[in-house]
Amino acid sequence: MLQSYLKIALRTLWKHRTHTLINVVGLAVASAACLLLFLTASFHLSYDRFHTKADRIFRPYFLSNDRAGNEGLSGSMPYPMLPALKAELPEIVGASLIRWSSGGVRYGDKSFSKMIRTCDPDFLTMFTFPMLKGNPKTALNDLGNIVISENMAKDVFGKTDPMGKSLLLNQNGTWKNFVVTGLIADFPDNSTEQYDAFIRTENIVEYGQYKADWSHSDSGMYVELAPTADRGAVEKKLSLFVQKYMAGTIKQQRENGYPKNTRGEYVSLLLEPLPDVHFDTVMTGGQGTSKTYVYALLIIGLFILAIACINFINLTIAQSVTRSREVGVRKSLGAGQGQLMGQVWGETGLLCLVSLALGLGLAYGLMPEFNKLLQAKLSLANFLTPSALLAILGGFVVVVLAVGGYPSWVVARFNAVEVLKGKIQLNRPGLLRNALIVTQFTIACLLTACTLVMVQQLSYLRAKPIGLNQDQVVSIPIGSTLDGQTALRQLRNQLADKPGIVSVSGTGVNIGAGLDGSSSRMVYGFMYNKRELMCDWLRVDFDYLKTMQIKLLQGRDVNPTFSTDSSTAILVSQSFAKQMGDKDPVGKFIQPDSAGRKFQVVGVVADFNLYSLHQQPKPIVLHLDKRWALSYMLVRVMPKNLTGAMETVKLAWKTIAPKQEFNGSFVSENTERWYRKEQRLSTIFSTAAGIAILLSCMGLFAVALISIEQRTKEIGVRKVLGASIGSLVALLSKDFLRLVIVAIVLATPLAWWAMTNWLGNFAYKITMPWWVFALTGGLAIVIAFVTIAFQSVRAALMNPVKSLRSE
Structure with a gap:
């Protein structure tokens, strides 16, 4: 019995191989996209x-308002908070501050740049x-x-046991000795906290x-609550504590x-669950991964799969008209409705199985490019x-x-007598x-529509002036093994007489x-002066402007000829000067x-964006205080x-740091990377839109085929009575175009x-362009009409005598 069903299924699928191919390809592409997303x-x-x-680890953060009533969150904690929390709240059984430290490491004659974290002993437990x-x-x-990771142990000590060994760390220009007292496993890819060592x-x-x-x-800080x-x-x-x-x-x-x-308080101290830290984009200056982005991936995957399933159903229904006689013969020979449904469902399962296998292979093949696009880390292990x-x-x-339920039900309920008389007629x-x-x-x-809006917003961000000229400027990370001030002086000397250097x-x-x-x-x-000032504190050097x-x-x-400029002189941005409230801030002192x-204000500069346009720029103070390191x-x-x-710059760098990799890049390229997440999301949406349109057209093609099959006699009669090809195409298309217009009406507000919610993530954003929705609707109507017209014209060109005779 099963062997007979399998033979019939294979023969049917081969007989209608065009439909079979469309179904398999559609589901395979959808499966691959869904799986990766x-x-x-x-x-x-x-x-x-x-x-x-x-479930018991939390990150404390402050919640307060500024003078204008804007809510602000801060995960930065003062040092004395840790011992006070442990003393005041018995519910807190563990607590640790966490911060980046200098990354320069020396062992013997070798130097390394590593992620060194400072923490408290509780962190490890x-x-x-x-x-x-x-x-x-x-x-x-x-x-x-110092506790070091496996990766750092291999780099620094090779195959030698690192326990008890001494190494040197760069502590703000001073090399300090540390003894290895622990070897910790490397952090997994899905860890917010990353490290090479802890001190x-x-x-x-x-x-x-x-x-x-x-x-x-x-x-930053983490606390562990009692079970x-x-x-x-x-x-x-914590409210009383504050x-x-x-x-x-x-x-x-x-x-x-x-x-x-x-919360009705001036300052609140709240707790953020550890699993939510990865999705925090506010306290990380936009560095976290928004949950909206993650949910968008899930929704897009479901959309693609839903369209593929709808397409499969429509094509299967279209195919059922051509196999009606087979169903009639099998019913007359005693086949029950359950057996017929099982046959169609079995064919569906076979197609889905082949599609899944192809989808898995396609997903694996596309995985490297997908990882590059989304900065993902998927592997076969996932x-x-x-x-x-x-x-x-x-x-x-x-x-x-x-996808097998409805088509199998439609096929199984065909009337055997009517089918064998050639009077098969699906419901309207x-x-x-x-x-x-x-x-x-x-x-x-x-x-x-979402893709077009994203493209417009990204174009706007790239074109918007940020108050400085980012073109033709090379940015070079100094690294943790070099002293920034010394490296800068050496680079100036190397490039002093080189042509092309401004x-x-x-x-x-x-x-x-x-x-x-x-x-x-x-x-x-x-x-x-009784005003609270807030600013970005930016370390710069001479000639920054x-x-x-x-x-x-x-x-x-600032000028090197003024002896105090290298220590106490500052430049302030226009918005900072406005905060100060002085008509002439030059010459004033801040502490x-x-x-x-x-520090004494010696100049006021135009406002500029130091960070991305996701957020409003803070006022900026530019200083030359050598207690703060130069990093670039x-x-x-x-x-x-x-x-x-x-x-030329690269050769000069090699003279200064022959053992250190050159990671210089143009600032214009760096600012482009501010919007990598948005660019990736835009690419995903545009790809998904392309797949959705293609699969939707395939589904519309199938439904048009059903309709035309049912109206063959009507078309023949109208042609005999003098209907033109254009009027027939309009007749066959109008019902479908009405549905597309309904879809446009539903999609536009969504x-x-x-x-509107996505644009809310940007301090600078476009006004929603109305023409995007008009263009989307126009494209949908044109694409749908072209899809339907192919079948409509073909039906309108048929010989009416043949149509009436076959009916």
Whole structure:
């Protein structure tokens, strides 16, 4: 019996091989796209969930408003908070500050650049990063201890056991000795916290100065709650904790007229669950991965799969008309409705199985390019996990049930007598068929409109001036093994007489995303004449304005001929000067740290964007204080020979750091990388829109075939009575075009809503262009008409005598 069914299925599929090929290709492409998108989304959703205590680890953050009532979040904690929390709240059983430290490492005559993190001893017991050697409870007991990763151990020590060995770390220009007391496993790909080594928080250079200062915050923090502790109850206690230890800050905000936050407090200390940290884009300056992005991948995958399934149903129904006599013969020979449904369902399962196999192969083949596009890290191992295999199997079963159910029911209910008399007549188009067409084109129009809006927004961001000239400027990461000031001086000497070099400067913060992949930000908040000032604190060097072509509005530029400029002179942006409230800020003094030095304003510059246009720029203070390191060198070159100028800079770098890789890049390329996520999402949407349109047209083609098959006699009669080809095409097309128009009407508000929310992530954004939706609708109508017209013209050109005779 099964062998007979299999033979019939194979013969039927081969007989209608065009339909079979369309079904297989459509489902295979949809399966590959869904699999890649679902695995990527699943990877992001798995972040930090491998920690056994993930449900009990939280990141504290502050919630407060600025004077204008804008809500602000900050995950930066003061040093004295950690011991105070552990002393005041018994529910907190573990706590650790966490911060980047200097990455320069020396062992013997070898130098390395590594991710060194500062933390507290509790970190090693809170998080599930397995200790391969050493005791996690005691590995960081002493300030001179260091715990290193497997990868760092191989690079630095080779095959030698690293335990007990000494190495040197660059601590803000000073090389300090550390002893290896632990070997920790490398972090997995789905870990927010990444590292090569850990040392104690107390090793931070300024720790001694700020260890009791509640107004200075520069480190993140994690806390572990007891198994019986409730997050909400702990947050209520943290409210009292803040009132006790940060009374001065609260008093200042109240006296200066700051509004309370959404919790009715001036400053709230709240807890963010560890699994949510990866998706935080606010406290990371846009570096996190938005959950909207992850959900968009899932939705796009479902859309593509839904269109492929609808397409499969439509093609199967279209094919059922041509095999009606087979059904009639089998029914007359005693075949039951269940057997007929089983036959069609079996054919569907066979096609789906072949499509899945092809989809898996296609997904694996496309995986390298997909990883490049989405910056993903998918591998064969992701396909073979139990959860992935179970999801693939479950999805296969659901698809087979969904796409095989309705077609098998339609075929099985044919009337045997009427079929054998040649009077097969399907019901007139109903709600389901129309709903399928509307759904397909709604999805296609939605994806197309979203793609066009994204392209417009990205074009706007790239073209918008950011207050400086990013063209023809090379940015060079200095790295952690070199002293920034020394390296900059040597580069200036090397390029002093080289043609094509305009100017050389340095900075502590790169403009855009460089090839080193790192980013940093220092934000200062302090009082000035009873005003709270907030600014980006930017370390620069001489000729910064000249190199970046930033306009000087008042005063003068910093100059090496003034002896105090290298320590106390500052330049401020126009918005910072406005914050100060002075008519002429030049000559005025500010003191960002009440215990530190005073800085004198020598010039005011035009506002410029130091970071991406996702957020409004903060006022900026440019200083030359050597206590802050230079991390990047900037070289402006002539526009005539950019390739030659880059080679000149590269050769100069090799003279300065012969053992260090050159990671220089043009600033214009770096700022382009600000919007990589948006570019990737735009590419995904455009690809999905293309697939959706193609599959929708295939489905529409199939439904048009059904309709024309049913109206063959009507078409013949109309031709005999003098109907023109144009009128026949219009007659056959109008019903379908009405459905497409309904789809456009449904898709337009959905796309408008989705893109309005997406544009909300940008401080600078376009006004929603109405023509995008008009263009989307026009394209949908044209594409649908062309698809239908192919079959309509063919039917209209048929010989009416033949049509009437066959009927």
